[in-house]
Amino acid sequence: MLMYNLDTILETMRQASQEIMNIYNQDFQITQKADNSPLTQADQISHQIIKEFLEEHTPKIPIISEEDDIPDYSTRKKWKYFWLLDPLDGTKEFIDKNGQFTINLALIQDSTPILGIIQAPALDNVYWAEKGKGAFKREKLTQKIQVRKNVSQKDLVAAISRSHLASEDKKMLEKYKIKQTIAMGSALKFCLLAEGKADFYYRFNPTMEWDTAAGQILVEEAGGVVLDEYGKTFNYNKTTLLNGSFLCKSF
Structure with a gap:
């Protein structure tokens, strides 16, 4: 049976978010993702925190991260489950300092997402959904969210x-x-x-x-x-x- 603890994953995402913000709040000017730039540092520290947590707590589930080499399809096609991680989504937003960047994490089962988390570090909120359990947003309080219906x-x-x-x-x-x-x-x-x-x-x-x-x-x-x-x-x-x-x- 697949086992993961949503609360501890959310806490790890929050920790990665805090580390990103420590870098984001520094005074920097960059135009692209160069080696050792603040953007690269933020990307890598987020990747490291989340990957290390997943490897420890879900050791049997492979991880694909934007910051790692992608395994060949001959290997991947055998996977029933795997994690998909983007440790810092929104390069231009990070550079422009408009706050519109995220950490994205999803758990895939048989080609379909069954868990998704989107953490917005600068906005200090997080969204998540589990298959069959609805979608949620946590700012100060946690609330269930839904799309608009019957809009003209x-x-x-x-x-x-x-x-x-x-x-x-x-x-x-x-x-x-x-x-x-x-x-x-x-x-x-x-x-x-x-x-x-x-x-x-x-x-x-x-x-x-x-x-x-x-x-x-x-x-x-x-x-x-x-x-x-x-x-x-x-x-x-x-x-x-x-x-x-x-x-x-x-x-």
């Missing part, structure tokens, strides 16, 4: 990428006749849908599996859907971890 066409709101908006994204907004948008960085766009602040998120440009897995189960457990370019459920542990386009919506 004119009131639909789209979450859009703050720094990666493609012309195809704009065309999709036109197709659905969505006029209102909220620009947001990192996996926080999924959070906007899950807590009912947006209704729609389309992404044309490529992402990696660790960018989307936690957000997917968060939205699904909040009552929304995440679909691939063929209108099918998004799957994980593909031959390549590169995602195609996807549509996330509450309706």
